Structure formats: C-alpha cells, structure tokens
Amino acid sequence: MLNPAMPLPDDPLDRDILIGAGDISTDEMYINMGPQHPSTHGVLRVLLRTDGEIVTEAHPHIGYLHRCAEKIGECLDYIKFQPYTDRMDYLAAMNNNLGYAMTVEKLAGLEIPERAQLLRVIIVELNRIASHLIAFGTYGLDAGALTPFFHAWREREEMLTLFEKICGARLTYNYVCIGGVVNDMPEGWEDMVLDFLDRFEKRWKEYNDLLTYNRIFIRRTADIGVITREDCVAYALTGPMMRGSGIDWDLRRDRPYMMYDRFEYDIPIGEGKMGTVGDCWDRYWVRMVEMKESGKIVRQAFDMLKGAEGTHKAKVPKVFKPKKGECYVGIENPRGELGFYIVSDGSKNAYRMRVRGPSFCNLSILEKLLPGAMIADAVMIIGSTDIVLGEVDR
Amino acid sequence: MNTKEIFEDIQGRVSGVAGYEEPEVGDAWIQVDPDHWHSVARFLRDDDKLRFDMCLLVTGLDYPDEKWVVVYHLHSQPHNQRTIIKVDLPHDDEPSLDSVHDVWPAANWHERETLDLMGIQFRGHPNPTRILCPDDWVGYPLRKDYEFPTEYRGIPYERNEKI
Numbered sequence: 242m243l244n245p246a247m248p249l250p251d252d253p254l255d256r257d258i259l260i261g262a263g264d265i266s267t268d269e270m271y272i273n274m275g276p277q278h279p280s281t282h283g284v285l286r287v288l289l290r291t292d293g294e295i296v297t298e299a300h301p302h303i304g305y306l307h308r309c310a311e312k313i314g315e316c317l318d319y320i321k322f323q324p325y326t327d328r329m330d331y332l333a334a335m336n337n338n339l340g341y342a343m344t345v346e347k348l349a350g351l352e353i354p355e356r357a358q359l360l361r362v363i364i365v366e367l368n369r370i371a372s373h374l375i376a377f378g379t380y381g382l383d384a385g386a387l388t389p390f391f392h393a394w395r396e397r398e399e400m401l402t403l404f405e406k407i408c409g410a411r412l413t414y415n416y417v418c419i420g421g422v423v424n425d426m427p428e429g430w431e432d433m434v435l436d437f438l439d440r441f442e443k444r445w446k447e448y449n450d451l452l453t454y455n456r457i458f459i460r461r462t463a464d465i466g467v468i469t470r471e472d473c474v475a476y477a478l479t480g481p482m483m484r485g486s487g488i489d490w491d492l493r494r495d496r497p498y499m500m501y502d503r504f505e506y507d508i509p510i511g512e513g514k515m516g517t518v519g520d521c522w523d524r525y526w527v528r529m530v531e532m533k534e535s536g537k538i539v540r541q542a543f544d545m546l547k548g549a550e551g552t553h554k555a556k557v558p559k560v561f562k563p564k565k566g567e568c569y570v571g572i573e574n575p576r577g578e579l580g581f582y583i584v585s586d587g588s589k590n591a592y593r594m595r596v597r598g599p600s601f602c603n604l605s606i607l608e609k610l611l612p613g614a615m616i617a618d619a620v621m622i623i624g625s626t627d628i629v630l631g632e633v634d635r
Numbered sequence: 636m637n638t639k640e641i642f643e644d645i646q647g648r649v650s651g652v653a654g655y656e657e658p659e660v661g662d663a664w665i666q667v668d669p670d671h672w673h674s675v676a677r678f679l680r681d682d683d684k685l686r687f688d689m690c691l692l693v694t695g696l697d698y699p700d701e702k703w704v705v706v707y708h709l710h711s712q713p714h715n716q717r718t719i720i721k722v723d724l725p726h727d728d729e730p731s732l733d734s735v736h737d738v739w740p741a742a743n744w745h746e747r748e749t750l751d752l753m754g755i756q757f758r759g760h761p762n763p764t765r766i767l768c769p770d771d772w773v774g775y776p777l778r779k780d781y782e783f784p785t786e787y788r789g790i791p792y793e794r795n796e797k798i
Contacts, residue, residue, distance in 0.1 A: 475688070
C-alpha cells in the first residue's frame, strides 16, 4: 500500500497499472525500476516515487524468484536438500552448502575431521573471493565503467576452473556436504590455487588503479547512501554492509566456528576515507580488502593442511535421522550472516527449515535509504548492497 | 550470558516471561506470553544488561491442532550474546500477535514473510501484505495442511500432452 490516503483498486494487477495515474500532482511520478533492469542485479522491482530527479519514496517488490525453498526443505530428507542450498545464493554456493551442513551436523552431533574443516575453509574463502569479484565488477558497470568488469570476470573464470577441478561444477557445486566435503582435492590443485593467488594479488592492485581510486567513481560513491551505525543495527544488516558503516563485527572472529580462531587476518571496516563513514565507497572498499584477506586465510589453511588429521569426510549414516530438537547456526557469508534454523521432530525430514538470507535483510533498508537520493544514485545504492535475488526470494 | 541466565535474570523484572525450555539437542529458548510480547520485546532491547538490539530472524511454526509458534532469534551487538524467544498462539484459523516492527525495524519484512507463508497476522504492522508470493495467492504454503494448487491464473502446473 503506497499512500493510505489514496484509494487503490482491489485487484493487485489493476493497482499496479493504475499507480501513478491517480490524482498525484503533476511534478511527481512513479517509476518502476525493474524487474528487468540491468542495475537491479536480478529480478528486483523497486517502485520509485520521484519528484523530478529526486526519489521521495521507494518500495522494493521481491518474490520473482520465489521457489519456497523452505517448503522443499520440509518435503525432502536432510541429504537431498543439500543441492537446493546452492540455488539460494548462487554466487556463493559453497558458503551456503557450509551453512546448511553445519546446522545439520550440530543437530546430529557429528564431529568433523580436521582435514575436512580445512578443506572447507579453503573452498569457502575462495568462493568469497569469487563472489566479491562479481560485486566489484558489476559495481563498476553500475557506475558506467565497463572495463573493470572484464578484469573481474577474467579472474573469476580462473576460479571457476579451479572449482570445476575439485568438484566438477562451475556454479552449483554441492561440494561441502554433511560430514565434510565430497572428495579430497585432486593432485596438483594446491599449487594451482597458490599460483592463482600470486597472480590475483598483483591484479588486485590493478583493480584499485582501475576503479577504486578513479575520480569519477569516487564522485559517484562517496557520501552517497550513508547508513548510520544505528540503522545498521536496527535493520539487522550484516556482513560488508555492517562493516562498511564502521561496526567492527565479523562472525568468523567474534563467534568463531570451524577453525577460524586459528587464522590470522584483518577485518576491514569503513573509515570514511573518501567521504562519510558508511557510504557506498566504504562498503565497496570493505569487499575489496576482504578479497585480499581471504587469500591470506587460504594460504594459512594450506600450510595447516599438511599436518592435519583425519580424512575429508566423517562417517555419516545413510539413513540420516537427527534427534528431536532444533538449532540455529549463523555463518559469515560474503553478503552477511547466513543462518539456518532447523526444527527436527526425529524423522528423516526436517519439521521446519528456515533460512536467514543476508540479502533479504540487507535489502529491507532500501525503503529508508533511497528517499532523498537522486535516481542515478539509487542505482549506486542498490549496487552497493550487493544482493543476490536467488537468496532474497529463496 | 546464555539463555538460561537471561531467563533467570529477566524473570522477576518484566511480566510475561512464561518459561524456559531446553530441547533434547540444540538451543534452549525462553517462552513469552503473547499478551505481553510487545513490552517484553521493548524491555529486551532497552535493558542495559541485555541490549538485544538486533532481530536476526522471525519464524512461524505450525503444530496442527496444538499451537502456532512465532520464534525470534535475537542478537545483542554490545554484549555479543544471543537468545531465542518463542511465543505460543492457540491453533485457530486466524492467529495474530503484536508486531514488533517499531522495536526492531528488521522485523518488518520477516513478519511480512511469516504472514505470507504461514498466515500469522501481526497486529499494528504498517504494511501487512504478501511479500514473496503474488498478492492474489490463495493459502499459506508453509502450513502443514496446505494443499498444493493445480493452477495459477489459468496456467496448469501439470502438462497433459507431451511436447
């Protein structure tokens, strides 16, 4: 419902068509940004009420990719639901696999061998780089810079080849599974990854020359879409969105899971280097630095892997029935806190499967963030949230 | 503080805290009386010892012929602690509970999702409409007695002829 004072037809489709044709004043206009729009990063529709070039109201409409993954989770048994988690945040499928596997393992009380845990760390951190590469590349596109995108894609292509070598898939991996990972890494994979990281670190500097410190890009992002610390907490934003606003918080360090307490890495936060703390540039910069830090973690994990005990997978019974109970596990996804909340009634299916998609929560602040911005800035603000609609809609 | 300590701490200080439960495996939760939920929520957010300023997740649960449950996963940024609150509602056709969107703006969309998929109404919600399903969708998909539709706006879900 847009304006309580404005009578709207009952039929939702008629309502959509009629919006903007009512008795609004002549200099105000409703604009549908999306669902097919290159800057919305998927099928997101934002209904903007504009006064000239300035947005006065914004209403995100989501659900175009809704598949009711939670219902599917109730209808399938625990092991069969695993591949569906790939399809939520498809840019960080490994991380989604991990979140789900960890929740089920906690429910079932499974112990995961050290080697499996390190392989998981390696693969999810690599996936974090791959995911942030897209955020970096497409954010350049939003600003009108085409070249960085090709650079980002070149590196991502190499990463996808690495993923293909370890699990056979390039987008929906289903590699991290309940009990560990599907298979150990193939011979020579370690060298390929380390080789890639060497090259990547050099290219990371190029990205900054290309985009980060580009004068036009800074003018487009600095002081735009500022999120205060209070808003961050109130809207439960997590991940780079939160760190961009200067809140020093990372689940990997502050509520450690797996073996993250044994690595050394920095957690970047927004400092307002180019403008105000919490602007689009800060969020962008947090993602850039995170890519570098993930590389550090991967290197350390490979070192630790040499002395690691156990195999790549714990023994998991074929008919898998966790005890009656429920648990919630949150992990640090590239986009924020991914949470799985599973209620088990002791049968082979989950009684209730609930997913906290970080993009879903991060997107909800648009209603507050967009009013007052220019339409061109709205594009930059939506880009800076780095959403994946597959996860928003689930 | 863990959930048990939080329960013991708030029990005498705010009315409406109904109990504490621990499942066989997993996380424990605090049971809150639905009539007092809004004031308890405000207390949980504002009290200096608790400061649960983030609402991570709102979930609806359906136990047929028994109860509806709304689950809140809360996180305290200043104290780095978490807890789970459950509110039980009688299992009738139109369950409703006070909205806490004014306490935690993050709950706004989660409550809409719970309304959309589970059919639990949140009183005082500024925009109680469907969020994921189309506006003219019939029924609430996550209810246990949900019947899968055979068509949507004349589009059948199963094809009779082979392509």
